[in-house]
Amino acid sequence: MTSKKELRWEVGWSNGVQEAPERWVSASVPGAVQLDWARAEQWEDHTYGNNWRQYEWMEDKYWTYRARIPVPVIKEGERLIFVSKGIDYSFHVRVGGSIVWSQEGMFTPVEVDLSEHAGKRDGIALEIIIEPAPKLAGATGRSQAAHSCKPAVSYGWDWHPRLIPLGIWDETYLEVRAAEHIVSAEVRYELTDRLDAATLSLNVRLNADNCAPGELVWRLSDPEGVVMFEKTVSIMGKTVRTEASIENVRLWWPHDHGEQPLYTSEVYWDGSGHSVVHPQKIGFRRAKLIVHEGGWKEPSQFPKSRSLPPITMEINGRAIFCKGTNWVNPSIFPGTITSAYYRSLLALAKSANMNMLRIWGGGIVNKESFFEHCDAMGIMVWQEFPLACNLYPDTPEYLRVLSQEARSIVTRLRKHASVVMWCGGNELFNAWSKMTDQSLPLRLLNSICYEMDPQTPFLSTSPIEGMGHGHYMFRYRTGEDVMEAMPRASNTAYTEFGVPSPASIEQLKTFIPEEELFPPRPGTAWEDHHAFHALSPEMWLMQDQLDYYFGPYETLEQVVEYGQLLQSEGYKCIYEEARRQKPRCSMALNWCYNEPWPTAANNSIVMWPDKPKPAYYAVQASCRPLLASARIPKFVWNEGEWFEPELWVLNDAPVEAQGGRVEACLTIGSEEKVLLLAWDYDEIRPNANRRGPTARYLLPAADAERMTLELIVPGREELSSSYTLLYRAGGRPATSVSSALNFST
Amino acid sequence: MTSKKELRWEVGWSNGVQEAPERWVSASVPGAVQLDWARAEQWEDHTYGNNWRQYEWMEDKYWTYRARIPVPVIKEGERLIFVSKGIDYSFHVRVGGSIVWSQEGMFTPVEVDLSEHAGKRDGIALEIIIEPAPKLAGATGRSQAAHSCKPAVSYGWDWHPRLIPLGIWDETYLEVRAAEHIVSAEVRYELTDRLDAATLSLNVRLNADNCAPGELVWRLSDPEGVVMFEKTVSIMGKTVRTEASIENVRLWWPHDHGEQPLYTSEVYWDGSGHSVVHPQKIGFRRAKLIVHEGGWKEPSQFPKSRSLPPITMEINGRAIFCKGTNWVNPSIFPGTITSAYYRSLLALAKSANMNMLRIWGGGIVNKESFFEHCDAMGIMVWQEFPLACNLYPDTPEYLRVLSQEARSIVTRLRKHASVVMWCGGNELFNAWSKMTDQSLPLRLLNSICYEMDPQTPFLSTSPIEGMGHGHYMFRYRTGEDVMEAMPRASNTAYTEFGVPSPASIEQLKTFIPEEELFPPRPGTAWEDHHAFHALSPEMWLMQDQLDYYFGPYETLEQVVEYGQLLQSEGYKCIYEEARRQKPRCSMALNWCYNEPWPTAANNSIVMWPDKPKPAYYAVQASCRPLLASARIPKFVWNEGEWFEPELWVLNDAPVEAQGGRVEACLTIGSEEKVLLLAWDYDEIRPNANRRGPTARYLLPAADAERMTLELIVPGREELSSSYTLLYRAGGRPATSVSSALNFST
Structure with a gap:
């Protein structure tokens, strides 16, 4: 048997490889030097408020881990190996004061044979010296990572603070092995x-x-x-x-x-001695x-270019x-x-x-x-x-x-x-x-x-050609909304697309000091957590878009509700539209799933660490293998307009879908539900969609701000879908035209 | 000194590797088995008439070359090496009856050490057995080459007969080398x-x-x-x-x-003994x-794809x-x-x-x-x-x-x-x-x-994305001519484009029997040499286009003149338009330069073996580093239309071009030359074009069928250019509307 031995580590910092740290603190391995130091200093959690700013100086220090190899550790015919599956990022391994291994790169595991040092009285010192985070000279932000294999995100992104982890980041131990193994x-x-x-x-x-x-x-x-x-x-x-x-x-x-x-x-x-x-x-x-x-039918004109590269994933044929x-x-x-x-x-x-x-x-x-x-x-x-x-x-x-x-x-x-x-x-x-x-x-x-x-x-x-990234907002800079824009796109794969929303109130309260909670504004923990100036001044709270669609908000509850509604309806639109564009399109991957810390607003659908937003459930519904779906021409509808949803049944499953009926029903505010159209569809072949008719309905006057389109599949409720849209009585214009104008600059 | 010894080769065919040829004929090395056999049979030249058809059976035979290694050839401390820089395509080397080397691939040189066989009394037999041409089972034409590294062209192309060469195709000899070398x-x-x-x-x-x-x-x-x-x-x-x-x-x-x-x-x-x-x-x-x-400004819209791949060649920065x-x-x-x-x-x-x-x-x-x-x-x-x-x-x-x-x-x-x-x-x-x-x-x-x-x-x-291939005709299948189509193209490189023409009369007479010379028609040597049914029925003589532009021809001289005029003016248009589209476009390579045998009609500008067509000189002019150029909206002009050439000076040279004057002059038939516009341009920076004004002239009545636009650069005649266009008096329609209609199907 191979036996693994954990080591007891300490860590400290200095200003050079040859300079010993002045102070040593207990280290968790795997982990990060920043967390060890923060624990020793009894700092509050780095996710709270603007605490992350405390960490900045650490990226430029030399951090040394030390442990003592215990005695005795190996018998005759055995080898003692130091194993680490990952050390972040440039580092040296020093044994008894001598550097025995140096490496750049956190994804290449390390093995160092320490057999000759085993069994020493009092053990021997094993040290890992981590160099400062790599930085391309003259660069700032993420481009400091442009000459290394250090992941660029830690240098700061529009949803990640600049906080560059360093240290032993994957399983690390001593292992005793047979001499031949x-x-x-x-x-x-x-x-x-x-x-x-x-x-x-x-x-x-x-x-x-x-x-x-x-x-x-x-x-x-x-x-x-x-x-x-x-x-x-x-x-x-x-x-x-x-x-x-x-x-x-x-x-x-x-x-x-x-x-x-x-x-x-x-x-x-x-x-062998050790039967591993x-x-x-x-x-x-x-x-x-x-x-x-x-796909091979294009291009059809001269001068003729290439056909688009393949992006349809085929598994087992x-x-x-x-x-x-x-x-x-x-x-x-x-x-x-x-x-x-x-x-x-x-x-x-x-x-x-x-x-x-x-x-x-x-x-x-x-x-x-x-x-x-x-x-x-x-x-x-x-x-x-x-x-x-x-x-x-x-x-x-x-x-x-x-x-x-x-x-x-x-x-x-x-x-x-x-x-x-x-x-x-x-x-x-x-x-x-x-x-x-x-x-x-x-x-x-x-x-x-x-x-x-x-x-x-x-x-x-x-993306490569044919594929598309973006957009990352409900309302494009051109002024059109995602429901207007997406049916015109004709990409082979949508491998990034985003619609942001604020986190839940419960989540916001865990990291925004109470006095900063409302109203959301730059210069507070909202900004530290990417609600403002993350990429542009409005990102990612998109207060201008909330204003445009809903008018000025008065409570935190409204901010969250409005943003989460846009996110849910926006994502539903894009996932389902991508599916409608099958087989030309074969992929829909939103930006992004999760997040590295609690953001105040983000395109993510799961809040840190693993809490679904409402959009998560919207996406879950749009990704059902089989569902009734509607192509809805736009998000905001006015009294007196023709409401014209196009009906579909989407089937990604590898089996035939049985025929059925889709009933398209509209409910405006608290008015009574109206059946717009009942569509009977035949069985649908595996992995194919069925395009149905367009319902058509002249929107009546109502005292309402929202309306809901339901697609009900009687007897197969699990295929039913629902869409929330904005309704405006009296053909009243957008509440906040000036903000819309500002936005298009 | 290394010494090279040529061998005296014979060649013959059989139906298997182990089967000896019944007849041996003298072989030229390097060469091809087909030519050796034809010489022995005293066949007429393969380029004449339909003689090439005689060769078809040869592609399926086993061809064996044989030579005898002379005695004595090496001294003590020397090695005797058989060297071939290329044998086409799959082959075995047999020495004294035993196969010592087998190889597939004509681009990998062969070296076989024959030292142990040197110095034998009467020498020893060296044989190269060539296998039949590789053919993918079940395939026809060029796709028979789809599983091998044999060049596909020999399996038949629209300007190459099916005639698959086999044999020793590059330098081949015995070499005596020092034992250590x-x-x-x-x-x-x-x-x-x-x-x-x-x-x-x-x-x-x-x-x-x-x-x-x-x-x-x-x-x-x-x-x-x-x-x-x-x-x-x-x-x-x-x-x-x-x-x-x-x-x-x-x-x-x-x-x-x-x-x-x-x-x-x-x-x-x-x-070493041999100081090579x-x-x-x-x-x-x-x-x-x-x-x-x-190029990095695109794409500008969401969903955003990639920017176009680079195709601008940079030499020494x-x-x-x-x-x-x-x-x-x-x-x-x-x-x-x-x-x-x-x-x-x-x-x-x-x-x-x-x-x-x-x-x-x-x-x-x-x-x-x-x-x-x-x-x-x-x-x-x-x-x-x-x-x-x-x-x-x-x-x-x-x-x-x-x-x-x-x-x-x-x-x-x-x-x-x-x-x-x-x-x-x-x-x-x-x-x-x-x-x-x-x-x-x-x-x-x-x-x-x-x-x-x-x-x-x-x-x-x-092509890859951004780049374009084609079109390969003066008048597109859409009905528009190349002058209309090319300014709308926006490719980064035109790496194939063609306009066909017949060969010269002198050339045609060398391979078309006199009784087949006129009129050109399918089923004659014209078709064997790609004037008909090469890719589509009209290719490459394009009689329908000659009819459309010039009306029915009456002599062979007319056929050749009409086709060569379209080719010259078409190529001038494309080369110069590609240059006008700089810097987005950075490459213009016509299809094609030369040809493997005398074609009756082809996109080539140099006839086999090395005789320029008129289009060669047109291309030569359009490729001058510095020239006056015109963007001419179309090829056929009618009395009463506004003639509107756009003037340019194109400069690909790495030096500044001095300023000058371009005089645009038009001559309709035998009428007097008219100065349309004189444009004074300033010096032009290196490798940059200058776009000038559009001249504008109401085409008068004239008894003429052609008109010539000349761009004269006084004092620098080497920059002047000239374009021949069709003129139609009385706004008379195309001579052959029905052929045009047929053509667009």
Whole structure:
């Protein structure tokens, strides 16, 4: 048995590698130096008010962790290894005063053999010295991260304070191993074209060139634990390779398309002193990006350009409409994220009928448990490398670190069934980044993915041509609302789109001092938490839009209600419109799912740490595999206008939908509900929508400010939908025209 | 000294690898089996009439070359090597009856050590067995080439008969070498950011792991032959690496932007028995693809997609407008192409003011002398890999051969200053190919180019988004002519566009039997040579368009004159319009330059083998670095219409153009010349155009069918331009309305 030993750590700061800290405080590992220091100083929580500002100085310090290797720790024929799965960001490992390892990069695990230092009387000092956060000279904000593989988000984003975590951020321990042991055992597979059988290849690396003769045992069990085969393989040299085939493979599917059978491979070395089992879960699936149906018909004119690149995800030969979201770091301090926290957020995503998460390149590559949950839950992962909104350079120094980090990332993640796509990073081919297809970092990443995981699609960045990002507001700068704008869009994938809302009152009260709560205004904790001046002066509370649609508010309850209504109706519109545009469109991922700390207003639908907003439930409804849906021409309706919703049944499920009836009913304020139209539809083929008639109704006078369109499917209430719209009696104009005008500048 | 020995070859065919040919005929090496056989059979030239049809059976035979190794050939301490720089396509090398080497791929050179067979009494038999041309099962035409690296063009194209060459196609000989010798010696370099100094890296491979101690000599001479340094390097192991730096580097430029200084590196091994010098010419330059000026302003709307990919070629920090053409195989049998033939065609291209050649992926990768000429002449080369208009598969078998061939191609060509761009192949992202960014062959090629030549741009295919291919006719299927259509196009690069014309009468007479010469009609040698049914029934004579513009013709002279007029005026329009669209547009390459045999009608501007058409001179004029130019709204003008040419001065030169005057003069038929407008323009900055006024003139009645617009630059006649247009008195309609209507279906 390998035995793992936790260490007792302390941490302190100084102004140089050679300078010892003056003060040492107790450290939590994994964690972040900032949190250790704050705990020692008994600071209030960093999420409250403007407390985060206290942390700024820490990014420029040298932080040293220290621990003492206990005695005695190993026996004859054993090795003592220091293992860390992640240290953030540039660091040195010092043993007994000498630097034995230096590294840049938080995604490459560290192993240092400390055997020669084991068993010393009083133990020996083990130190990890963390260098100051990397900063590109002359740059400010996120572009300080443009020459490193440090996630850019911590340098400040429109929903993330500038607070750059440093320290040991993933599992870290001492391990006692047999002198000769397995370093890694990985299974890769190839499915037959018919997807009914697989050839598995085992690749084992040993730690020594000439291990004693012996035999490895390789066993594969099916999802119920029944052993499918057990092979013994003779050890010859430093690597062991062997193959095996299995028939009647049960395929892994996204949760809305099938089961998630996970097989288990186990490898162990019977003859060695420590019989350590190296397990691996395997979900068999084939992932491809294919051109959407009809895509090859374009372009049709001369001079003729290329057809659009493929972005329809095909799993096991089936085109899947990807409904999901953009995942951001769920904490400012990734070192504190636990498996249980990941599980909580992922279970919510699955429950919202989401089958894909885009892991945005501005943030971290998540810890192992994240992917284990996604494998088990049937959630597809689009994994980006840590590049976002910057011009990452062609220099050999950067390419060396990127290559190291990317290889570590692909080595760790390629075994996960859930990881169906690699992507170079976020918005790299736009004006604010200025990278191109010729940029060497992206050609490097494409090469590494081709070499190490060629069967998984690779996208240079998002968006590429055909795909769209944005908009990020209910009412566009052109003056039209999202319901007017979206039907005219014709993108192949909407991989970012947002509508902001304030957090709930309960949430706001946890981090905004009571005296600042109302009215919301710049210069308070509202601004610290991104309600003002986050990207533009109005973002993300969008007070101008609340004014425009609802008139001046009088209470905090109104602010929250108005904003959350816009967010819910806006997201419903975009998800459902994207689905209506199938098959040209095959993906709808909103910006963003979660948040790293409590924001006062944000595009997120889940508040920190894992509390759904009303929009979460709206999205959940719009992402049902089968539902009645309406294309509604606009948000604000006036007395005397023709109200003309277009009726649809949307079906993303892999099964035929039975026929039924949709009753479109309108309720204006407290007036009686009116049946606009009853539409009988026939059965609908799998993964296809049905476009129905347009109802038409002359809006009568009423004493009301809102109206509700309900689509009722009698006998199948689970398919029914509801939309809240604004109603204006007497054709009265927008309450706040001047604010609208200001807004369009 | 290494000594090369030519061999005396014979060739014959059989129906299997193991079956000996029944008849042997004398073979020319390099060449093609077809030509050897035709010579022995005393067939008439394959270019005449429909003679090419005689060759069809040959593609399915096994062809065996044989030669006898002469005795004695080597001394003690020497090695006898069989060297071939290219054998087309799948083949085996058999020595004394045993197969010693098998290979698929014509671009990977072969070396086989025959030392043990040398000195035998009567010599020993050396055989090269060529397999039948590769054909994808179930496919027809060009798609038979979709699983191999055999250039697709030979399987039949709209300007190339189906005639698939096979055989030894590049230099092939026996070589006697010292037992220990240099296998390869390559210099790579890096320029400083300021482009004023270079670090050179020498990488030498030796043939044995443990060569006798000794010293290599490395010498660099400047373009005048003055030695810049001479280094001796000790030999240790199988590879030798060393570096050197030079200052005040003189840069290589395209011919219209500067000089082509070529330095010479020489490496030799003083201590070895054979002091062989390994020379390499070096032209120092930096090539990049950059985004055009203003390109980052797009897209401006939400949902926002990516900005267009870069296609502006920057050499040594200067954006270059690329004017050039698409180069196709200058012979059906590439084995017959000589350095002198390459030089003749390339000198014509340079003389036509062309600075770039796109080496189209449907054809071969040219022999070494092609690139030596381009280096010396300052012609940039866009080199494609051998993929075109097919769905090349993701299979391991194909990827293995593609990898081998691509590595051989990059190894050979990356040392040439002229090779400024790699490209995956032709039109792979269009409906007729159905490859995408996810296709593994293209990801492999990107990876190989990144690994082996990262400083040279790589394009997946042409066109990619922003770029345009086509149209390939004077009058579009929409009914509008090229002058109407092109100003509305807004592509970043026009990398294919064509206007066809018949060959000259003199040329037509060389391959069309006299009785078939007039009138041109299907079913004759006109059709064999692509005047009819080449792609559509009218292509490429386009008799319908000749009728539409000129009415029925009565003589062969008229056919040729009409077609050549459309071609000349069409190409002038497109080249000059592309230049007017600078800087958004930065490239204009017509389809195509030359041809592999005499066509009766084709988009080419140079007839086989190297005879300019009138359009060649039109293109030459439109590609002058500095010229007066007119944007003319359409081709056919009627009495009583306002004639409204827009005046420009186009300047692609890297120097300021002095100011001057453009006099726009119109001559209708034999009427007197009229001055429409005199425009005085100021000096124009380097590489920039000047847009001038629009002249306006009410077209009077005249007894004429043509009119000529001349732009005269007094005192600088070399900048003057002239355009021939059609004039119709009395506003008479097109002569052939019904043909126009048919055409638009």
